[in-house]
Amino acid sequence: MAFVSERGTLLEPGAIEFLLVQRDPIGELEGFFRSCPETPFVVTLEAIRRSTEIAQRAVARIPSAAEPRVVADVQPIPASFRRLGEKAEDGHPDIRILRDITGRSTCEGTLDDFTRYFRNRFKVLGDMLRQRRELGGTQDIAKARRSTREVRIIGMVADVRTTKNGHRIIELEDDADRIPVLLPADSVLASEPVVSDEVLGIIGTVNAKGLLIASSLVRPDLPTAKAFPGTRGHGRVAFMSDIHVGSRTFLEDKWAKVSDWLGKDDEVARSIRYLVVSGDVVDGIGVYPRQDEELTIDDIYGQYEALARMIGALPDRLAVILLPGNHDAVRPAEPQPSFPNSIQKLFDSNVTFAGNPSLLALEGVRVLAYHGKSMDDLVSSIPGLSYRKPLEGMKAMLRMRHLAPIYGGKTPIAPEAEDHLIINEVPDIFVTGHVHAVGVDQYRGVVIVNSSTWQAQTPYQKMRNIDPTPACLPIVDLATGQAVIREF
Ligand code: D5M
Ligand code: FE
Ligand code: ZN
Numbered sequence: 052m053a054f055v056s057e058r059g060t061l062l063e064p065g066a067i068e069f070l071l072v073q074r075d076p077i078g079e080l081e082g083f084f085r086s087c088p089e090t091p092f093v094v095t096l097e098a099i100r101r102s103t104e105i106a107q108r109a110v111a112r113i114p115s116a117a118e119p120r121v122v123a124d125v126q127p128i129p130a131s132f133r134r135l136g137e138k139a140e141d142g143h144p145d146i147r148i149l150r151d152i153t154g155r156s157t158c159e160g161t162l163d164d165f166t167r168y169f170r171n172r173f174k175v176l177g178d179m180l181r182q183r184r185e186l187g188g189t190q191d192i193a194k195a196r197r198s199t200r201e202v203r204i205i206g207m208v209a210d211v212r213t214t215k216n217g218h219r220i221i222e223l224e225d226d227a228d229r230i231p232v233l234l235p236a237d238s239v240l241a242s243e244p245v246v247s248d249e250v251l252g253i254i255g256t257v258n259a260k261g262l263l264i265a266s267s268l269v270r271p272d273l274p275t276a277k278a279f280p281g282t283r284g285h286g287r288v289a290f291m292s293d294i295h296v297g298s299r300t301f302l303e304d305k306w307a308k309v310s311d312w313l314g315k316d317d318e319v320a321r322s323i324r325y326l327v328v329s330g331d332v333v334d335g336i337g338v339y340p341r342q343d344e345e346l347t348i349d350d351i352y353g354q355y356e357a358l359a360r361m362i363g364a365l366p367d368r369l370a371v372i373l374l375p376g377n378h379d380a381v382r383p384a385e386p387q388p389s390f391p392n393s394i395q396k397l398f399d400s401n402v403t404f405a406g407n408p409s410l411l412a413l414e415g416v417r418v419l420a421y422h423g424k425s426m427d428d429l430v431s432s433i434p435g436l437s438y439r440k441p442l443e444g445m446k447a448m449l450r451m452r453h454l455a456p457i458y459g460g461k462t463p464i465a466p467e468a469e470d471h472l473i474i475n476e477v478p479d480i481f482v483t484g485h486v487h488a489v490g491v492d493q494y495r496g497v498v499i500v501n502s503s504t505w506q507a508q509t510p511y512q513k514m515r516n517i518d519p520t521p522a523c524l525p526i527v528d529l530a531t532g533q534a535v536i537r538e539f
Contacts, residue, residue, distance in 0.1 A: 144324060144370035144401075145414045150471075151406030152386035158467045168466035169207070169248075172453075173226070175473050176250035177205045179271040179452060186252045186269055192228035196257055204230070204263070205252045211245045221245055223253065223263075232263045243268050244433040244447060249456040271452040273477055277496030279532035280479055282414045286324040289313075290525045292422065292484025293504035295378065296361070297354035298334035299345050300507040305522035306361060308539040309505075314366045319537075323526060325413050326369050329484040329502055330376020330422030332358055338378050339511065351380050352397070355390075359397040367401065374407045376422035376485060384465035385424065385455060385472060408454055408472065416479045416529050423483030423501070425455035425462045425472075432457060438517050441501040442490045445483055449474065449494055480527055487512070487519035491527075491534035498532045500525045 158164045180186050186203050195202040206223030213219050217236035222229060232253050234240035245251070245268075252269035295301050313320050333354035334346060348354045362371055373390065375381045381388055389395075389404035405411060408421035429444045430436050436444050448454055454472040455462045464472065482500040489503035503523035512519065522539040 145412075146325070146370060146372065146403050147412040148403070148405050149410040149412055149417070149476075151389065151409035152467065152471050153388040153404075153406045156386075156388065156465065156467060158465050160466065164466040164468075167468055168470060170226070171468065172248075172470040172473065173207050173250055175470060175475070176271055176452060177225075180205050180250065180252045180269060183252065183269055183271075185254065185267065189252065192223070192225045192230045195263070196228070196230055196261060198257060201254065201256055201266075202263070203252065203254050205250065206230070207250050208245055208247050211247060217241065219243075219245070221253075223251075230257075230261070230263050232265050234265050234268070238266075240265055240268055244436070246429070246432045246451075246457050248458045249451045249453065251451075270450045272450045273452075273495040273497065275495060277477060279496065279498070280416055281531060282416060282529040284414075284530065285322055286414060286529045287319065287322045287526050288325040288327060288413055288416075288418070288480070288529060289323045290327050290329065290482050290500050290502040290527070291505070292329035292376065292502040293331040293487055293506060294328065294358065294361075295331055295334040295504070295506035296358045297346055297348035298506055298509070299347050300509050301334070301347070302505050302507055302521055305539050306505055309522070309524060310361065310364060312537075312539065313369065319526065319535075321368075322528075324368060324370060324529075326365070326371045327411070327418060327420055327482060327502075328371065328373050329420045329482055330374050330407055331378040331484065331504075332373055332376070333379065334506075335378035335380065345509065352393075355380075355394050355397050359399070362402060363399050369401065371402045372405055372411060372420075373398075373402055374405050374409060374420055374422060376407060377424050382465070384463040386465065386467065387422075410476060410478065414529055417476065418480045418482060419474065419476075419478035420482050421454050423485035425457065425460075426483070426486050428455070428457040428460035428462055431460070438486045439488060440490075441483065441486045441488050442492045442499055445481060445499045445501065446492075446494045449481065449497065449499075479532065487517070487521065489520045489523040489525060489536055491525050491536060493532075498527055498534055500527065500534065503536075 181189060186205065189203045189205050190198070192204055192206060195204045204223065206225050208221055209224045209229060210222040211219065219234040219241050221232045221234065223232050232255070234243060253263060253265050254267040255263050255265040257263050313323065336342065336349065336351050343349060348357060375387045375390060377383060380394060381390060385407065387407040389406050395404050408419065411418045411420060426441060426444050429447060430438060433447060452474045454474060455464060458464055478497060480498045480500065482502060484502045486501065487504035487506065488501055490501045492499050502525055504519050504521045507521060508519055524537045524539065525534060526537065527534045
């Protein structure tokens with residue numbers, strides 16, 4: 052730390068902890084100082100984290116090439132000494148489904164179910180917020196509203212609106228009461244992307260009119276830094292989604308290319324042991340109006356049979372994990388269970404079926420896989436978010452610790468007894484699909500991946516100005532967390 056004191060600067064304890072788990076702490080710190088216009092008095096965790104995140108962001112895509120090539124490369128996350136994956140050494144795949152809804156659905160959609168669902172969401176996320184240092188000594192809204200001192204409350208967003216003067220007003224609810232919260236126009240809080248039904252903490256003071264004037268907003272978020280667990284071997288996992296088999300726009304030639312490459316004796320291809328496919332594996336039947344005009348296979352089993360043949364032609368060393376999406380033949384309400392037996396039996400034994408979402412462990416590396424339908428609601432609620440930037444939407448989910456915070460939008464949510472869409476455990480890798488874009492990044496030590504699609508732009512997407520980035524394969528090294536994207 053002599054290096055720091057020489058500069059007359061102090062390091063916040065959190066910043067020290069963060070730096071110590073980096074691969075090259077001094078290098079990171081030097082990079083940070085280079086990025087500052089003048090030497091700061093105190094180096095905060097927030098500032099140092101922001102600086103390393105920017106340095107690690109993926110590079111832009113390079114236009115299509117004849118040979119698959121690497122179009123993005125996110126640096127490895129420093130491995131902790133908690134090395135896992137002993138089992139994989141004998142060559143057998145090591146897949147565990149730690150969490151999904153399959154076989155555990157309890158809801159019937161009654162009014163009681165909804166009340167219970169929201170109570171559970173509020174309780175679990177509220178407990179997470181209470182762990183936050185900033186939120187020590189929180190009060191119920193009913194009590195806080197009578198206080199003249201600074202208060203800390205936790206609530207669920209019942210409504211959010213912008214006043215004509217640019218202030219934002221959130222209606223925040225707890226089990227018993229409700230209070231309007233003002234995010235002043237002249238503070239950074241006014242530009243915070245608050246969405247309906249998320250659970251957050253507010254610090255502020257209540258004015259004479261009963262309005263809580265916020266000075267800070269606290270999200271459950273992820274711990275500030277985390278190491279990648281790492282495996283002993285150099286096995287890799289590849290990610291796909293949105294294959295849309297059966298659609299006229301399914302890219303058969305691109306599939307042939309990726310399938311061929313996976314079977315090649317290429318160093319990277321050979322190391323891919325797992326393929327996680329996060330939903331919309333087929334185009335489905337009757338998913339949108341006049342879909343029949345856009346199908347080449349108009350039988351649902353026919354579509355899954357075609358997919359089973361495609362997957363069956365992939366090399367045997369690949370263990371494939373299939374999740375459903377909003378085009379697949381399971382209930383549309385999330386959490387979605389895994390495919391029924393009538394579909395599972397069409398596939399070879401190297402395929403594992405999981406629900407949407409599901410938390411998987413691949414050789415001990417925890418992968419949170421979610422199709423990503425809720426992105427439709429996030430894109431329409433958060434200014435600046437777009438279908439072209441799914442990674443930003445994924446980070447918003449991680450900050451809210453919820454995969455589908457907005458209720459009653461385009462994402463159907465089943466009111467289960469427990470909210471399975473809460474991001475309870477912090478994963479090592481977080482993957483979504485649905486938006487037919489591709490990208491890799493990191494957020495607080497979690498590798499984030501948006502898998503591409505194997506479908507060209509559809510007439511619907513053309514009309515909505517959605518420009519997909521098909522035929523890209525994100526690949527993550529299970530030993531280091533390093534992520535690359537290959538384009539086919
Ligand atoms: O979704 C593929 C893409 O199309 C994804 O970016 C969302 C967009 N999409 C699809 N349906 C809708 C609706 N109803 N509203 C808004 N955006 C939509 P896929 O699930 O493959 O159809
Ligand atoms: Fe899709
Ligand atoms: Zn989808």
